[in-house]
Structure formats: C-alpha cells, structure tokens
Amino acid sequence: MTSPLEQKKIKIAGPSVVTANRTWDGIVVYRTAAKSWSADLSEAAIVRNSDEAKALLAESVADDVGAIGPYIAPVQVGADGKIEPGNLREQIRRTGVTIGSSVQV
Amino acid sequence: MYAYDEIDRTLVNERVSEFRDQVKRRLSGELTEDEFKILRLQNGVYLQLHAYMFRVAIPYGTLASNQLRALAHVARKYDRGYGHFTTRQNIQFNWIKLAELPDALADLAEVGIHAMQTSGNNMRNVTSDQWAGVAPGEIEDPRIWSELIRQHTTLHPEFSFLPRKFKIAITASDHDRAAIKIHDIGLRLIKNEKGETGFEVLVGGGLGRTPFIGKTIKHFVHGRDILSYIEAILRVYNQYGRRDNIYKARIKILVHELGIEKFSREVEEEWQHIRNSSLQIDDEVIEDIRSRFTYPSYEKLPHNPDELRQAAADPDFEAWRKNSVAPHKVQGYSIVTISLKPIGAPPGDATAEQMDALADLADRYSFGEIRVGHEQNLALPHVAKRDLPALWKALDKLGLATPNVNLITDIIACPGLDYCSLANARSIPIAQELTRRFANHELANLIGRLHINISGCINACGHHHVGHIGILGVEKNGEEVYQITIGGRADEGAALGNLIGPGVKFDEVADVVEDVVEAYLALRERPEELFIDTVKRLGVEPFKERVYATR
Numbered sequence: 001m002t003s004p005l006e007q008k009k010i011k012i013a014g015p016s017v018v019t020a021n022r023t024w025d026g027i028v029v030y031r032t033a034a035k036s037w038s039a040d041l042s043e044a045a046i047v048r049n050s051d052e053a054k055a056l057l058a059e060s061v062a063d064d065v066g067a068i069g070p071y072i073a074p075v076q077v078g079a080d081g082k083i084e085p086g087n088l089r090e091q092i093r094r095t096g097v098t099i100g101s102s103v104q105v
Numbered sequence: 106m107y108a109y110d111e112i113d114r115t116l117v118n119e120r121v122s123e124f125r126d127q128v129k130r131r132l133s134g135e136l137t138e139d140e141f142k143i144l145r146l147q148n149g150v151y152l153q154l155h156a157y158m159f160r161v162a163i164p165y166g167t168l169a170s171n172q173l174r175a176l177a178h179v180a181r182k183y184d185r186g187y188g189h190f191t192t193r194q195n196i197q198f199n200w201i202k203l204a205e206l207p208d209a210l211a212d213l214a215e216v217g218i219h220a221m222q223t224s225g226n227n228m229r230n231v232t233s234d235q236w237a238g239v240a241p242g243e244i245e246d247p248r249i250w251s252e253l254i255r256q257h258t259t260l261h262p263e264f265s266f267l268p269r270k271f272k273i274a275i276t277a278s279d280h281d282r283a284a285i286k287i288h289d290i291g292l293r294l295i296k297n298e299k300g301e302t303g304f305e306v307l308v309g310g311g312l313g314r315t316p317f318i319g320k321t322i323k324h325f326v327h328g329r330d331i332l333s334y335i336e337a338i339l340r341v342y343n344q345y346g347r348r349d350n351i352y353k354a355r356i357k358i359l360v361h362e363l364g365i366e367k368f369s370r371e372v373e374e375e376w377q378h379i380r381n382s383s384l385q386i387d388d389e390v391i392e393d394i395r396s397r398f399t400y401p402s403y404e405k406l407p408h409n410p411d412e413l414r415q416a417a418a419d420p421d422f423e424a425w426r427k428n429s430v431a432p433h434k435v436q437g438y439s440i441v442t443i444s445l446k447p448i449g450a451p452p453g454d455a456t457a458e459q460m461d462a463l464a465d466l467a468d469r470y471s472f473g474e475i476r477v478g479h480e481q482n483l484a485l486p487h488v489a490k491r492d493l494p495a496l497w498k499a500l501d502k503l504g505l506a507t508p509n510v511n512l513i514t515d516i517i518a519c520p521g522l523d524y525c526s527l528a529n530a531r532s533i534p535i536a537q538e539l540t541r542r543f544a545n546h547e548l549a550n551l552i553g554r555l556h557i558n559i560s561g562c563i564n565a566c567g568h569h570h571v572g573h574i575g576i577l578g579v580e581k582n583g584e585e586v587y588q589i590t591i592g593g594r595a596d597e598g599a600a601l602g603n604l605i606g607p608g609v610k611f612d613e614v615a616d617v618v619e620d621v622v623e624a625y626l627a628l629r630e631r632p633e634e635l636f637i638d639t640v641k642r643l644g645v646e647p648f649k650e651r652v653y654a655t656r
Contacts, residue, residue: 064137089154099537
C-alpha cells in the first residue's frame, strides 16, 4: 500500500476516484462529478483513463479551500454500479480502523 | 514538577493566538495548504488517513495531574474520547478538527501544555528517563538539563529550519530508559574525576530506513558547556547536512559519511569559536531551573510496611507488584509503572475516563505527578509502599493493572496503517493478536523479559530495529508482509536486530513469533537467561531454522 501521497506519475490501471481530506475538519472526502466533495464514496466521480484522472485531479487540487492532499485512488465498480475501495488503505479510510474498539477497559 | 515562569506562559499563550489567526486565514482561503502546512506542522498538526492528527508535547515525560485532566478534556471535547501515547513522550489525538484546534490549544495552554517541537524539521521535544528524579543511583535529575535545552531550543531560529527533524534524549542512570543511543544526540549525565557534572555525548543514532546506533563524540563535556557543544554539533549539521534528499538528511547519515573522527573534528573546531560565549551556562542559570522543579515532601516510612506484607498473600497483587513496582530513591516509596497494554487492546491508548481517574489517583498517591515513558506506558513516581495495595485495586478497576510490564505483551507499536498516512501495513492488529496469544500470565512470566516492537513502515516509529523481536510491516504486490528481526535492544547495550528470513503474511506473524519464543525456551541455558541473551549467545540461525523448517 504505497502511500498515494508519494505518487509521482499519474497512471491508472482501472477505475479510480480522487480522494482527499476536507479542510475544516479533515474527514475523508471524494471528488464528485458536480465539482464538489462528498463523504460518500458512491457519489464519487469515476475516471477510467489517465487523461480523465489528470483532469479530475487538477480540478481537485485547485479547490484548496475545500479539501487538502487530493490524490487518485483505485476503486472497484461492481456490475450493479456499486463502488468499493480498491485497496486496504482506502478500505480503512472509508470504513475506519480495523482494530475494534479503541481501548478496552 | 517544573513551574513555568512568566516568559514560558507568555510564549505559550502568544503561540495560541498566532495559530488561531493562521487557522482563520487558512479556512478563509487567504493561506493555501502549501503556505499553511509548515505552520500547522510547527504546532503539531499532521494530516493522517482519517483526519488531522494533533501531537502534544510532554517535555521529558513529566505531567501534573491537572495537565493530564486537560489532556482528558481535549480527548473528550475535541476528539473521540481517547489519546495515544507515543514512543517520544508525546500524546496524539487522531480525529481532531482543524477549526477547533485553536480552542484545544488554548485549553491546553491554561495548564502550560503546548504542541511546539512535536513536528517539523526542528529540534523536537527533549525526552528523558521517565524515572528521572526518583531512580536510585541517578547522577542527578536529568530533567533540569532537559529543561535547559528546551528553553534554549524552543523556537530558536537557527534550529527551526534544520535539514530534518532533530531529537535529543538524556539519561542520568546506568540503565538507559530513554533510548539515548537511537537519538540524533544522546546525553548521558556523568561525573568526572573532580566530581563535576557533565555529559558523555553521543551523536548520529537513529532508526528509520537507515538505522544507526549513536557513537560517542566526546567522553566528557562539562555541564556549563553543554549548550555550546550541542550548538556546535547543530551548526556542523546545518552546514553539511543534506537538504536535497529527505532520506539522507538526518545527522546519522552525515556522521556515517564523514566518519565520527572527521565529524568530531569539525564540531571541535566550531565549538572552540563559541564555547566561551554567552552560551556558557552560569551556575545561577542551572540553580534557577533547579529551583523551579518542586519535589515532594516525603515522609519517613518503613521499607516493608504491614499493608504490603498482608497484600503479598494475594497472588494477583504479587504478580502486578513484581512487574510494575520498582525501587525508589527514598525509603518507603516506589515507582509504579502503569501498563497501557491491556490484552487485546491497542498499545499506548488511554481513554479520557482513564486519564481523569489516573489524575485523581496521582493526587491521592503520587503527589499529583505522572510520568510518560517511551515504552508507551505511564508511571506514578512517588507512591508510598503502604499505598500499593489500594492503588492496585483502583488501577485494576480502571483496566490499568495488567501485570505485563517488560513482558512479551508489553508491546511497543506505531499506529500503522489503521491511522498513519505513511504506513504500508497495520501494526496495532498484530500487537492485539500477539497479546492474545501470550495472554496467559504464567506463560509470559516463564518467558521473562522480552520486548516486541512493531512498525508499519520503514520510518520505524515503533522502533522495530531495537526490539528483542522486531516486526516491520511492508507492502509486497499489494499485500501486507512482515519482516521479523531478533536481537535488537534500545538500552545501554543498544543494538540493531538481525533479520531471521523472508517476510511472512499478516496472518502468519503471530505463529512465527510463537515459534521464535518456543525456540528460545528450548535453547536457553537456564530460566534466568533472557531471550536477548540467548540470541546474543547463539545468533539468528537456530531461530531461523525453527521458523522456516516447516514454511
């Protein structure tokens, strides 16, 4: 799970989204087709080639007040159109830590 | 405890106002993220996987009860009800909102806590022995010198834009609990033949992707010269340290590439220019700092009080006492380590409720003082032995009396891929599984002292290189793979562990550790031979054979 923050070249192997963290509170968000941000992955704009990815990322980077640290992340799109994270890191960002309750008393 | 003066209070309060304005300008769009990033980092604010992470300094690991309550308040009001104690005497909050950070900082400033020097390429929070001031046989309280360096380096312009972060640790005991040999500068307080206080100075230690054990650069630097000597080291680093490659920017790389002799000569030359300057410390300065540390008014108490003798009949109490209670320099008192490693839980986490309750216990049993150690545990430094049974019962009710200090389930682990944006693999679930595997206290006791350290990436925040058993999570073909090392240690005999073989998958890590431990139990010469000593005696091969024979 190489940190996407270290991505140098934009090269995508399948359907992808742009994700970032919302500026004022830091929560995980996804760039939508309506040029906005959503906390719901199902509302994310899907890109399928490098040119589309570059364009979506450039638009996301420009919205610096809305969200920070945007990058391209892989997703899987089911036959029913359902979007799922494409790797463990993104799964954790979407659904939270994998460690159960934070502290056991 | 150290009592802040007016300068300290003004500095901390001004910092809050400054950051409040910076956040306001960021949220309005007046500052871009590129412009803001260095400012937030200088106030301990990172961006992690799920949210901003806020790292708060606990200088030299000393906390007053009201400060611990303030940390509990931040956890409760601004975060999700818990905090994570790190390997460098900081606490991290994982879910904090940028818009609320100035308020959180303001609340902390009321009790003299801040987040300066917890991130960025500057001089970081100076760390020390969590038993400072109470450990028997200590040269003197190393926090006095830690505080001197803190005052000198805080917001010092020459140390605020270094090639990379810079960490100093100080110990004053023979047994090094501050891991000074894996710091950029390690200081060991000693006396010379005239009985004068000074330091053995080590330089160039560090872990990460290129680990090195620190080397002694000078066997004795007089206390009055320590600031000028540190400054000379930093000037040489500032001049020659690489700024073109983040992976080669730490001082350990410079020391390695120049060689300790040449590096030492450069420092010596620089030092001669500045040692007789205003950096030379008057005794009055040290005495002023010393006078601002307050120490408890200890009572004259018996070495072995009735309460302790009676409680010894309870095997659960005894199990806890043997692992958690250490001798104190004052008769009738003990140092109590509080394990933040309950079975099945993330290492180093504490809830707001636990922090509040512990603050109350500190008031009742430890003169209102709490310590934080780099092993991600806490300590109460001044507990009367007669109070140990009552304290144990209270801690047990809070889930803070797990009798595993220094045993195999007392695991150091970084936040890993569950929280950290740099991580490649998870750390905490590995630690949780290992604590379940070795939950049986009799088994853990049979194994004896054994430190497991886990990092979720090569940056090594879990100090895996110096774990008796070190576990490093990496990524291979999109999967989490873990490399296992054995033989590392972080104390006065610091050493880097050696790899036992190819990496193993997430689900196999606990099995491999069990195999390593079984091999140790079969190979040790006698029950008293610690794991680390068996590895030193036999090397890696017998363990490797055991682990990989059937894999």
